[in-house]
Amino acid sequence: MVILDGKKVSNDIKNEITVQVNKMKDKGEKVPHLAAVIVGNDGASLTYVGSKVRACERVGFESTMVRMSNTTSEIELLDKIKELNQNDDIDGFIIQLPLPPQINTQKVLMAVDPSKDVDGFHPENFGKMALDMSTFIPATPFGILELLDRYGVETKGKHTVVIGRSHIVGRPMSILMGRKGFPGNSTVTLTHSHTKNITQITSQADIIISALGVPNFLKAEMVKDDAVIIDVGISRVPDETSPKGYIITGDVDFKNVSKKASYITPVPGGVGPMTIAMLLKNTLLAREQRM
Ligand code: GUN
Numbered sequence: 483m484v485i486l487d488g489k490k491v492s493n494d495i496k497n498e499i500t501v502q503v504n505k506m507k508d509k510g511e512k513v514p515h516l517a518a519v520i521v522g523n524d525g526a527s528l529t530y531v532g533s534k535v536r537a538c539e540r541v542g543f544e545s546t547m548v549r550m551s552n553t554t555s556e557i558e559l560l561d562k563i564k565e566l567n568q569n570d571d572i573d574g575f576i577i578q579l580p581l582p583p584q585i586n587t588q589k590v591l592m593a594v595d596p597s598k599d600v601d602g603f604h605p606e607n608f609g610k611m612a613l614d615m616s617t618f619i620p621a622t623p624f625g626i627l628e629l630l631d632r633y634g635v636e637t638k639g640k641h642t643v644v645i646g647r648s649h650i651v652g653r654p655m656s657i658l659m660g661r662k663g664f665p666g667n668s669t670v671t672l673t674h675s676h677t678k679n680i681t682q683i684t685s686q687a688d689i690i691i692s693a694l695g696v697p698n699f700l701k702a703e704m705v706k707d708d709a710v711i712i713d714v715g716i717s718r719v720p721d722e723t724s725p726k727g728y729i730i731t732g733d734v735d736f737k738n739v740s741k742k743a744s745y746i747t748p749v750p751g752g753v754g755p756m757t758i759a760m761l762l763k764n765t766l767l768a769r770e771q772r773m
Contacts, residue, residue, distance in 0.1 A: 625756025
């Protein structure tokens with residue numbers, strides 16, 4: 483069994499990006515600038531955005547965190563997006579999700595200039611992705627592809643089962659794994675809350691990508707020998723023995739599933755760090771496209 487070490491690979495990618503940024507600096511060029519908008523005080527979202535900003539500093543990008551209150555109206559957020567679209571110094575920006583209930587997420591994501599949409603959430607970019615056109619691929623699916631690629635995990639002709647159909651992970655992942663090319667060329671089954679007898683489906687999978695958000699959902703009995711297991715879950719589970727009062731737990735019962743798997747991502751240290759590295763990669767791409 484091989485651990486797909488997202489922490490190590492994401493560090494490699496950050497080092498590669500740092501080299502690129504240093505070259506830009508040497509040539510006197512502007513370095514990439516990422517902005518992240520966060521609305522409200524959700525603890526997990528603040529942690530993620532903090533990590534994104536720190537990652538920018540590490541590779542030599544400029545970064546701006548825009549904090550807006552939990553009572554922000556849709557109009558106020560749309561005005562902020564307009565400002566970021568027009569600000570020539572910003573190469574790419576993200577709106578951290580989820581947004582408070584008074585704000586229509588779809589409307590907000592459609593207001594982002596597609597050329598600055600480094601999350602790849604705008605319908606234009608999502609459509610391009612589905613049509614095999616060059617575009618920003620959402621960071622988490624992009625990170626999973628990169629991890630499979632760097633470890634040389636075969637995907638061609640394999641049966642990939644994706645659990646969860648979120649717009650951020652499950653849906654794009656199902657499209658990408660079925661695309662022509664590597665990683666891709668898989669036969670894909672997308673499962674969700676209405677899927678009947680999920681164990682029958684997962685136990686036939688060569689590759690399982692779980693993005694459900696239910697701690698320890700995927701048990702050893704649901705997995706065949708030598709399956710490739712990608713765990714996208716990051717749930718906070720209360721734990722009094724931990725200093726933070728919680729531990730981060732994936733969708734996969736790692737202890738038991740890892741005994742059967744050929745490759746498996748840990749949580750933490752698997753897909754999570756890859757997401758941030760690929761957001762940086764998209765931001766670098768956005769800068770290059772604006773030159
Ligand atoms: N919330 C959970 N994952 C993501 C992500 O990749 N991007 C944004 N903007 N929000 C998220």
